[in-house]
Amino acid sequence: MMMNVLVSKAEMHESFLKEIEAVDPSIAVRDVTGLLAQELRLEGLKDGRVRRLEEEARLDLARGADPGTRGESLDSLLAEAEIMFAWALAPENLMSRAPRLKWFHFSGVGVERYIHTDMFDGRITVTNGRGALATPIAEHVTGFIFTLAKNVPRLCQAKADKRWERFETLELTGRTLGVIGMGAIGSELTRMAKGVGMRVIATRRSAVKHEYNVGYVDDVYPIGALLDLLRDSDFVALALPLTQESRKLIGERELRSMKRSAYIINVSRGQIIDERALLQALKEGWIAGAGLDVFDEEPIATDSQLWKLPNVVLSPHMAGNSDRRSYHVSRVFFDNLRRYISGQPLLNIVTRDRGY
Secondary structure, X not given: OOEEEEEEOOOXXXXXXXXXXXXXXXXXXXXXXXHHHHHHHHOOOOOHHHHHHHHHHHHHHHHOOOOOOOOOOHHHHXXXXXXXXXXXXXXXXXXXXXXXXXXXXXXXXXXXXOOOOHHHOOOOEEEOOOOXXXXXXXXXXXXXXXHHHOOHHHHHHHHHOOOOOOOOOOOOOOOEEEEEOOOXXXXXXXXXXXXXXXXXXXXXXXXOOOEEEEOOEEEEEEHHHHHHHHHHOXXXXXXXXXXXXXXXXXXXXXXXXXXXXXXXEEOOOHHHEOHHHHHHHHHHOOOOEEEEOOXXXXXXXXXXXXXXXXOEEEOOOOOOOOOOHHHHHHHHHHHHHHHHHHOOOOOOEOOOOOOO
16 A cells, blocks of 8 residues: 655755655655645745745756646645655645645744644644754854854955954853753754853753753753843853743843843744844843844845844854755654654654644
């Protein structure tokens, strides 16, 4: 009996579909990237992720790739699907349209858009790519830290102006990095920070008391001691999932608790920071600056003040986009696909209760 796998992909290597089929002879793969993008666009979803799916479909067409869906509708394919791999977006009304579906895998981490839908009512298993991109994202944070500490934007401007200008920069050895969220990204970041001689402190959701010397972390605080971490940090990195509890976790009170010489870095979700309070903090000098890869709305508007603030470095939600991204993402999926076929428990299961 065939095992029907639907794939809606972006930024995956060209041989990805063939590699899925090679895992087991019973697997039949269909690429529904273009069909899903078309449906979401017709439903009026104006999202950068939809544009990315459309771009992926156009690239496949230009390469002559055959999605194996000629003459078929997304509904007919969903009706027979047992497994679905999706980059970021799922079809609307999935459960009523895919009665045979048993496992849905998001290649990324954020599932907040779907956590309260019937996708999480227990009829199917939902997994994600948690931890797959921990290394490139932690490297991106480290890059932000060095960029801010060494004032790289000022160096670039001086070069553009052909201006020979020497100035004082911040030495990182002995400075304190506060990491909010000790998942795969946060843990990898603490290792890198220790490598440059930083003191590392962190909050962890499961911590119930102040702990010392846990892995690469000098001090671990429960989330209730967040203000203590903020007061003590020279750099603060947000590396936690977006849940009901973490939404706008960093607001005016939290930003005013930080040192005026401190920097905040966000590679998790834009909604974890109150963006209005952050703008005020950056303009009025409550903190020294920020490194931002994620934003409340993406892409940010062309008239956003974030573009012009000299104490902000930003990137367009690309912290995980390394040259090995596809390898890391596919490895997590293939590990779980083999587990699924052999009847073993899947990894990275997402639950409604946790929100990730």
